[in-house]
Amino acid sequence: MAPHTSTEHHPAFEEYCETIFELEEDGLKVIQARIAERMEISRPAVSEMVRRLSREGYIEKTQGQLKLTASGKEVANRVVRRHRLAERFLTDVLKLSWSEAHHEAGKWEHVISDSVEASMTELLGEPTTCPHGNPIPGSGYVEPATEALSTIQPGSAVTITRIPEELEFVPGMLEFLETHSIRPGTVATIKSVLSDGTMKLDVDGSMVEVDARTADRVLVTTDN
Protein backbone atom coordinates (compact mmCIF):
# COMPACT_ATOMS: atom_id res chain seq x y z
CA MET A 1 0.00 0.00 0.00
CA ALA A 2 1.25 3.47 -0.87
CA PRO A 3 2.11 5.65 2.08
CA HIS A 4 -0.58 8.15 2.88
CA THR A 5 0.57 11.70 2.33
CA SER A 6 -1.10 14.93 3.30
CA THR A 7 -1.86 15.67 -0.35
CA GLU A 8 -4.14 12.65 -0.71
CA HIS A 9 -7.85 13.16 -0.32
CA HIS A 10 -10.91 11.03 -0.57
CA PRO A 11 -11.81 10.89 -4.32
CA ALA A 12 -15.39 11.89 -3.48
CA PHE A 13 -14.15 15.00 -1.66
CA GLU A 14 -12.08 15.83 -4.73
CA GLU A 15 -15.09 15.39 -7.03
CA TYR A 16 -17.22 17.74 -4.95
CA CYS A 17 -14.53 20.39 -4.63
CA GLU A 18 -13.93 20.15 -8.39
CA THR A 19 -17.64 20.47 -9.19
CA ILE A 20 -18.05 23.50 -6.92
CA PHE A 21 -14.94 25.09 -8.47
CA GLU A 22 -16.29 24.56 -11.98
CA LEU A 23 -19.80 25.82 -11.24
CA GLU A 24 -18.24 28.95 -9.75
CA GLU A 25 -15.88 29.29 -12.71
CA ASP A 26 -18.82 29.20 -15.12
CA GLY A 27 -20.65 31.84 -13.08
CA LEU A 28 -23.41 29.45 -12.02
CA LYS A 29 -25.17 29.49 -8.67
CA VAL A 30 -23.52 26.95 -6.37
CA ILE A 31 -26.44 25.22 -4.69
CA GLN A 32 -27.02 21.58 -3.85
CA ALA A 33 -29.50 21.08 -6.70
CA ARG A 34 -26.89 22.20 -9.23
CA ILE A 35 -24.27 19.89 -7.76
CA ALA A 36 -26.72 16.97 -7.89
CA GLU A 37 -27.51 17.75 -11.52
CA ARG A 38 -23.86 18.13 -12.59
CA MET A 39 -22.67 15.01 -10.75
CA GLU A 40 -25.79 12.97 -11.53
CA ILE A 41 -26.17 12.09 -7.87
CA SER A 42 -29.37 12.13 -5.82
CA ARG A 43 -30.16 15.22 -3.75
CA PRO A 44 -30.13 13.36 -0.40
CA ALA A 45 -26.67 11.95 -1.21
CA VAL A 46 -25.44 15.44 -2.08
CA SER A 47 -26.81 16.97 1.09
CA GLU A 48 -25.16 14.25 3.20
CA MET A 49 -21.83 14.85 1.47
CA VAL A 50 -22.14 18.62 1.75
CA ARG A 51 -22.55 18.17 5.52
CA ARG A 52 -19.37 16.07 5.64
CA LEU A 53 -17.42 18.54 3.55
CA SER A 54 -18.48 21.44 5.79
CA ARG A 55 -17.54 19.45 8.87
CA GLU A 56 -14.10 18.71 7.39
CA GLY A 57 -13.64 22.39 6.55
CA TYR A 58 -13.66 22.20 2.74
CA ILE A 59 -16.77 24.28 2.12
CA GLU A 60 -18.92 26.89 3.82
CA LYS A 61 -22.32 28.35 3.16
CA THR A 62 -22.66 32.08 2.56
CA GLN A 63 -25.85 33.83 1.44
CA GLY A 64 -27.48 30.60 0.42
CA GLN A 65 -24.57 29.52 -1.76
CA LEU A 66 -21.81 27.03 -1.17
CA LYS A 67 -18.25 28.27 -1.29
CA LEU A 68 -14.91 26.52 -1.10
CA THR A 69 -12.78 27.40 1.92
CA ALA A 70 -9.03 27.88 1.47
CA SER A 71 -8.44 24.15 1.92
CA GLY A 72 -11.34 23.31 -0.41
CA LYS A 73 -9.78 25.58 -3.04
CA GLU A 74 -6.45 23.87 -2.61
CA VAL A 75 -8.05 20.47 -3.28
CA ALA A 76 -10.01 21.86 -6.24
CA ASN A 77 -7.01 23.58 -7.81
CA ARG A 78 -5.03 20.39 -7.73
CA VAL A 79 -7.73 18.11 -9.09
CA VAL A 80 -8.81 20.58 -11.81
CA ARG A 81 -5.17 21.09 -12.80
CA ARG A 82 -4.66 17.33 -13.12
CA HIS A 83 -7.90 16.91 -15.04
CA ARG A 84 -6.98 19.57 -17.59
CA LEU A 85 -3.39 18.41 -17.86
CA ALA A 86 -4.56 14.82 -18.38
CA GLU A 87 -6.97 16.02 -21.10
CA ARG A 88 -4.05 17.68 -22.87
CA PHE A 89 -1.95 14.55 -22.65
CA LEU A 90 -4.78 12.29 -23.80
CA THR A 91 -5.65 14.47 -26.80
CA ASP A 92 -2.23 15.86 -27.81
CA VAL A 93 -0.08 12.80 -27.21
CA LEU A 94 -2.46 9.82 -27.32
CA LYS A 95 -4.79 11.44 -29.92
CA LEU A 96 -7.96 10.49 -28.09
CA SER A 97 -11.15 12.30 -29.02
CA TRP A 98 -12.31 15.18 -26.81
CA SER A 99 -15.09 13.16 -25.35
CA GLU A 100 -12.90 10.12 -24.55
CA ALA A 101 -10.25 12.39 -23.06
CA HIS A 102 -12.77 14.20 -20.87
CA HIS A 103 -14.11 10.88 -19.59
CA GLU A 104 -10.67 9.36 -18.95
CA ALA A 105 -9.33 12.53 -17.32
CA GLY A 106 -12.16 12.25 -14.80
CA LYS A 107 -10.41 9.12 -13.51
CA TRP A 108 -6.79 10.21 -13.97
CA GLU A 109 -7.32 13.38 -11.95
CA HIS A 110 -7.50 11.31 -8.77
CA VAL A 111 -4.42 9.17 -9.28
CA ILE A 112 -1.76 11.42 -10.84
CA SER A 113 1.07 11.98 -8.34
CA ASP A 114 3.12 15.16 -7.90
CA SER A 115 6.04 13.71 -9.85
CA VAL A 116 3.89 12.43 -12.72
CA GLU A 117 2.16 15.80 -12.86
CA ALA A 118 5.53 17.56 -13.07
CA SER A 119 6.74 15.24 -15.85
CA MET A 120 3.52 15.64 -17.83
CA THR A 121 3.74 19.42 -17.52
CA GLU A 122 7.28 19.37 -18.86
CA LEU A 123 6.55 16.89 -21.66
CA LEU A 124 3.58 18.97 -22.81
CA GLY A 125 5.60 22.20 -22.80
CA GLU A 126 3.88 23.77 -19.77
CA PRO A 127 0.40 24.16 -21.27
CA THR A 128 -1.80 26.89 -19.81
CA THR A 129 -5.21 25.56 -20.87
CA CYS A 130 -7.00 22.28 -21.46
CA PRO A 131 -7.84 21.38 -25.10
CA HIS A 132 -11.13 23.25 -24.64
CA GLY A 133 -9.44 26.47 -23.57
CA ASN A 134 -10.15 26.28 -19.85
CA PRO A 135 -7.27 27.57 -17.69
CA ILE A 136 -5.01 25.09 -15.94
CA PRO A 137 -4.85 26.32 -12.31
CA GLY A 138 -1.33 27.32 -11.33
CA SER A 139 -0.14 27.71 -14.95
CA GLY A 140 -0.23 31.51 -14.87
CA TYR A 141 -2.71 31.67 -17.75
CA VAL A 142 -3.94 35.16 -18.48
CA GLU A 143 -7.32 34.99 -20.16
CA PRO A 144 -7.92 37.41 -23.04
CA ALA A 145 -11.04 39.59 -22.99
CA THR A 146 -13.73 37.25 -24.26
CA GLU A 147 -17.38 37.61 -25.17
CA ALA A 148 -20.16 35.07 -25.53
CA LEU A 149 -20.55 33.95 -29.14
CA SER A 150 -24.25 34.85 -28.93
CA THR A 151 -23.46 38.56 -28.52
CA ILE A 152 -21.65 38.84 -31.86
CA GLN A 153 -23.39 40.36 -34.89
CA PRO A 154 -23.71 38.59 -38.26
CA GLY A 155 -20.88 39.44 -40.62
CA SER A 156 -18.24 39.46 -37.88
CA ALA A 157 -15.37 37.05 -37.62
CA VAL A 158 -14.43 35.63 -34.23
CA THR A 159 -11.77 33.35 -32.81
CA ILE A 160 -13.15 30.56 -30.64
CA THR A 161 -11.36 30.82 -27.29
CA ARG A 162 -13.04 28.70 -24.70
CA ILE A 163 -15.60 25.90 -24.35
CA PRO A 164 -16.64 26.24 -20.68
CA GLU A 165 -16.74 23.16 -18.50
CA GLU A 166 -20.55 23.31 -18.38
CA LEU A 167 -20.73 22.38 -22.07
CA GLU A 168 -18.33 19.47 -21.58
CA PHE A 169 -21.07 17.84 -19.53
CA VAL A 170 -23.82 18.22 -22.14
CA PRO A 171 -24.25 14.77 -23.76
CA GLY A 172 -22.88 14.70 -27.30
CA MET A 173 -21.59 18.28 -27.09
CA LEU A 174 -17.86 17.57 -27.21
CA GLU A 175 -18.33 15.25 -30.20
CA PHE A 176 -20.38 17.92 -31.98
CA LEU A 177 -17.89 20.72 -31.33
CA GLU A 178 -14.84 18.67 -32.20
CA THR A 179 -16.40 17.27 -35.39
CA HIS A 180 -17.24 20.78 -36.56
CA SER A 181 -13.87 22.26 -35.55
CA ILE A 182 -15.41 24.59 -32.95
CA ARG A 183 -12.20 24.58 -30.92
CA PRO A 184 -9.86 27.16 -29.39
CA GLY A 185 -8.01 28.98 -32.16
CA THR A 186 -10.60 28.35 -34.89
CA VAL A 187 -11.72 31.44 -36.78
CA ALA A 188 -15.43 31.48 -37.62
CA THR A 189 -17.63 34.01 -39.40
CA ILE A 190 -21.19 34.55 -38.24
CA LYS A 191 -23.41 34.25 -41.30
CA SER A 192 -26.85 34.69 -39.74
CA VAL A 193 -28.86 34.31 -36.56
CA LEU A 194 -32.25 32.58 -36.66
CA SER A 195 -35.24 33.78 -34.63
CA ASP A 196 -34.68 31.07 -31.97
CA GLY A 197 -31.10 32.27 -31.47
CA THR A 198 -29.46 29.51 -33.53
CA MET A 199 -26.32 30.89 -35.14
CA LYS A 200 -25.10 29.88 -38.58
CA LEU A 201 -21.34 29.96 -38.76
CA ASP A 202 -18.86 29.56 -41.55
CA VAL A 203 -16.02 27.47 -40.20
CA ASP A 204 -13.28 26.88 -42.77
CA GLY A 205 -15.80 26.97 -45.57
CA SER A 206 -18.37 24.65 -43.96
CA MET A 207 -21.65 25.81 -42.50
CA VAL A 208 -22.23 24.91 -38.86
CA GLU A 209 -25.38 25.61 -36.84
CA VAL A 210 -24.86 26.32 -33.16
CA ASP A 211 -27.97 26.40 -30.95
CA ALA A 212 -28.74 29.38 -28.71
CA ARG A 213 -27.76 27.75 -25.43
CA THR A 214 -24.37 26.72 -26.80
CA ALA A 215 -23.81 30.13 -28.41
CA ASP A 216 -24.49 31.71 -25.00
CA ARG A 217 -21.72 29.69 -23.41
CA VAL A 218 -18.95 29.46 -26.02
CA LEU A 219 -16.46 32.30 -25.48
CA VAL A 220 -14.76 34.08 -28.35
CA THR A 221 -12.43 36.96 -29.01
CA THR A 222 -12.90 39.55 -31.74
CA ASP A 223 -10.30 41.71 -33.41
CA ASN A 224 -11.87 45.02 -32.47
Ligand SMILES: [Zn+2]
Ligand atom coordinates in the same frame (compact mmCIF):
# COMPACT_ATOMS: atom_id res chain seq x y z
ZN1 LIG B 1 -11.46 20.51 -20.93
